[in-house]
Amino acid sequence: MAILLGIDTGGTFTDAVLYDEASGVVAKAKSLTTHHDLAIGVGGAVGAVIEASAIAPGVIALVSLSTTLATNAMVEGQGGRVGLVYIGFDAADAERPDLKAALNGDPVILVGGGHDAMGQPRMPLDAETLAAEARRLAPGLTGFAVTGRFAVLDPSHEIAARDILRRETGLPVTCGHELSARLDGPKRALTCVLNARLIHLLEMLIAATEGRLAALGIQAPLMVVRGDGSLVSAEVAKARPIETIFSGPAASAVGGAFLAGTQEALVSDIGGTTTDVVVLRQGRPRIDPAGALIGGFRTMVEAIAIRTCGLGGDSEVTLEQHGLEASLKLGPRRAIPLSLLAASHGDLVHATLERQLGADMPNDLHGRFALSLNPPLAEVPALEAELLGRLAQGPQPADRLIANRRELNALQRLVNRRLAIMASLTPSDAAHVLGLHAAWDRDAAAKGALLFSRRRNAMGLPFAATPDILARRIIEVLTRRSAEFLLECALAEDGFQEAGLSRHVLAAAALDGHEGLVRIGLSLTTPVVGLGASAATYYGAIAALVGAPALVPEHAEVANAVGAVVGGVHVSAELRILQPVEGVFRVLARSGTRDFGDLGAALAHAEETARAQAHADALEAGAASVEIAVTVDEKKAVTEGREIFVEALVTARASGRPRIGR
CATH class of the missing domain: 3.40.50 (Rossmann fold)
Incomplete structure (x- = not known):
């Protein structure tokens, strides 16, 4: 059987999986995503997975890529003129x-x-x-x-x-x-x-990816995941890059369903920046009938119905004051975990944190670093330009970079424009403190947690007695908010659209397990499939809060890359039949318009044409063999007791596995 390579570029990591059609996942690897050039991270992950598998690159028969490029570019307003x-x-x-x-x-x-x-x-x-x-x-x-x-x-x-x-x-x-x-x-x-x-952005990514694959000795065809979870050839993706919106979450949903072996579920993928939830129906992600909504624009692109919350392993941890009390807030902004920054800049991070631990009074800028992220595409104000110049030398401790409120506001503007990013305490650091994760520098996480725990509430008392207590509270907040978000998604799916229902006093009592004269309960009727590198850490507790079984399948941390290779090619062709004058049935197709005097003949011609168009489109999209199903939706009206034909929509849906190189 063929060896397939799946790749996913996420907000923090780029994942790669080698998959044997006969035996499943052969090897998996992660590399940090390189946002300034996604192909570098792709090359790192692919090189690592080949080394881990000892499989010859020339044996790989198909490569499939899911990418955040289109989504991020639209959110950030990037692209050509x-x-x-x-x-x-x-x-x-x-x-x-x-x-x-x-x-x-x-x-x-x-x-x-x-x-x-x-x-x-x-x-x-x-x-x-x-x-x-x-x-x-x-x-x-x-x-x-x-x-x-x-x-x-x-x-x-x-x-x-x-x-x-x-x-x-x-x-x-x-x-x-x-x-x-x-x-x-x-x-x-x-x-x-x-x-x-x-178009030019995806062309550059695909060209760079193909170049890095070739340099590694991989000559297999390249497919790209669309926003509905299906696959298309790289050539088609280059012409229609907008169809790759939600490519990553769609790949996760397909991969999660495949790995968990379930047909009905809430698939929840916790990443570094966000948690994405998709409803799984009959083994496939539900499609948003209104079209993909991204960057504030409602498009006509078919994509999965996805709900996203700014909550992830790399969510920035901050304090919110409520009168005399202070509480933890997670996200929605992403930060680089201190434990991760220390893995690459250990001397700077440890020296800074130890200096700050020796200070007499805690400072809100302690335990925070600033880094440059993307080069500016246009001129920036003088103060921002000065800060970017200093950040060009490498990560800077925030308390040394910022001297006054004006500079703090300028740094905030750079972060908002994604020209800079902060490194600070995150749930990933809390997991390191508690020994739940061990990938990066635990000591740096512990020092950052100790600094944060010393911050004062309005009464002048430290926020937490020890770093361990703080870390447990961070994990508890993440678990609770994740459970609330799952409930919010499920309630919305059932037609309850009012915002904030999951935080209603009765919903909160249900999550708290209240039982007095009244027993209050809320539970999901489908399993929760937990995906992401930290899914095994959190989803047992999250699912328990919402009364659902938790399915965290093997390889959950690379489900997105698995979804990239186990998906299929799915395309559709739609033709309309209209009646411009009574007794004339007009078939409107890409190949041209044709009139018939009989509805049956028009329907037969439309079905034949739709089949041919869908078959050709599926082959162009990279399908090896094609199966086609045709549906007809007729609309009629009754006028003066007579039934009048209005229109018919003939849809041919073609499906098939992608062609492989050997």
Whole structure:
């Protein structure tokens, strides 16, 4: 059987798994994710897993990658500058708030053309204006997005515009009909713009990854995980990078279901920065019918229905004052654990923590370090630039870097813009203090916990008596908040959408195990599949709080990388049948429009065409063999006692395992 390589780039670690189709996981490895160049971390993880397995690189038959690149780029507003070619729309359509925000000042080319609601041309495509504007704008752009009015019914104007743009500029072009078959031109344009902006980023990642794989002697085909958990070839992913939104969580859900051997569950993946929860139905993640919501934009991309909480092993631990009392707060901001920073900068971390432990009074900046993260893409104010210059020399103790409130605010702005990151006490450090983790520097974690425990509440008393007591309280807070989040997700799935229900006084009493005259209880009806490097540490207690079995499968810490290779290719093709006039049934397909005088003949042609289109798309996406299922959704209306055909949607869904190299 074939040897497959799965890779996942997470917020803290890049994971790699070698998987034998006959015997399962052969070897696994982790490398720190290199955010400035994800391919470096990929190369480190792949090199480590090959060394651990003693398998010859040339034996690997398939590589599959799940990546956070598209998600992070959209959240952080990264990407290229694109031009939107808007065919058959007017200037007011380009002023829709969501679309205008997505464009963020990028140019719009309004072009005559487009189709009507029956798929008929409204007017010819204004090719001359398009060519002239494309030549004028191209020097300042990285690509184009093309969206035509009712192009999902007839994409011919989008296709013609794409050909003109490629001929005149040589830049990448995304067409809206390639991303979604759903109506709503402005939302399709928004999705198209975001996709076009990401193309060069994913192209660079894939090229760099392929280069590092080749340098290691791996020549296998490369697949990429989409946001619905399915796989596509690297070439298709480069053209439609927006479809890799939620790639990592989708891979985790698929891998978790596979490893746990369950069909129904809440899959909860605790990472460094966030906890992601996905509902598993019949062995597959549930898809969000409204389209992926990311970076504040509701797109038309099919992706898993995921709920995310800013709570993870690397969540920053801070104190919140409530009158005379103080309480622990975890996240939502990620910090580098002190134990991890000490693993690479031990002398600096230990010398700083010991100096601060010798101080007479605790300071909020004690136990905190600042590091540069990403180079600025634009000019920053003078004070921020000065701080970045000092951080360029390496990690800096916060109490030595910051001299006043202005500098503290400037550092905060750098952190908010992801130009800098803090290292401080985290749940991962607490786990090291208690001996639950042992990957990094326990002594640094203990010193950081001792410094934090000395902080004072409003009454002037130390927050915790010992580092161990503090560490246990941190773990308890993480466990409780995780349980509340699982309940929140389950309640929302059952239709209870009101925010904060899991923290209602009765829900809190249930989690506390209250039993008086009234026994209060809340429990899940499905298991909790716990994933992530720290899942075994926490999920027994978390699941117990919500009254559910905990399934922490073997290899849970690399379930995302397993999901990258055990998934399959899944694509669909949708065709519409309309009745423009009574007795005429119009089949609207990517290959063209065709009219029939009989509904049965139109349905037969639509099914045949949809099958052929889905089969071709599945092969292009990298499937080895294809199975196809067709569904027909007819809509009819009753008028004056007569049943009238309105439309039919014919959907062909194609599935198959990916092609392998040997």
